[in-house]
Amino acid sequence: MPTAQRFLVQPSSRVAPALLSLASLGLALAGPAAAAELPATTAAVLAGGCVNCHGPDGRAQGAIPPIGGLDEGYLRARLLAFRDGRDAPGSVMTRLMKGHDTDQIEALAKWFARGGTR
Numbered sequence: 302m303p304t305a306q307r308f309l310v311q312p313s314s315r316v317a318p319a320l321l322s323l324a325s326l327g328l329a330l331a332g333p334a335a336a337a338e339l340p341a342t343t344a345a346v347l348a349g350g351c352v353n354c355h356g357p358d359g360r361a362q363g364a365i366p367p368i369g370g371l372d373e374g375y376l377r378a379r380l381l382a383f384r385d386g387r388d389a390p391g392s393v394m395t396r397l398m399k400g401h402d403t404d405q406i407e408a409l410a411k412w413f414a415r416g417g418t419r
Contacts, residue, residue: 341418344408348417350397351409358417373414380406 339347351368355361359369368376382388384398384406398406412418 339404339408341412344412347401347405347409348412351413352417355413359413360416368413369416371414373410376413377407377410380410 351359354365355368356365359371360367379388380394380398380401381403383392383394384401386395389395401409
């Protein structure tokens with residue numbers, strides 16, 4: 302097998318276990334035993350998907366709205382509305398928030414209200 306073909310095949314064998322681990326983490330976090338207040342490290346992991354568009358500290362530039370430093374209650378209400386399909390039903394946010402329970406949404410709201418810290 303040529304070198305280029307081997308390179309294309311091998312990364313998937315390394316990526317699959319990592320993706321499986323991340324998926325398992327997500328399932329563990331979404332389980333019924335979730336704490337009322339999730340640790341900041343958990344919030345940081347959850348925020349990983351958000352930073353792709355909103356930036357590491359939630360202060361996106363351009364077409365994506367910045368969310369870092371916004372009021373925690375406002376963020377919570379918006380995220381819950383996205384999850385429940387009450388806000389921007391065509392938005393990617395409705396699909397993303399469906400994967401989060403209330404405790405996770407609380408943690409995200411706190412995380413971004415504090416500017417992506419603690």
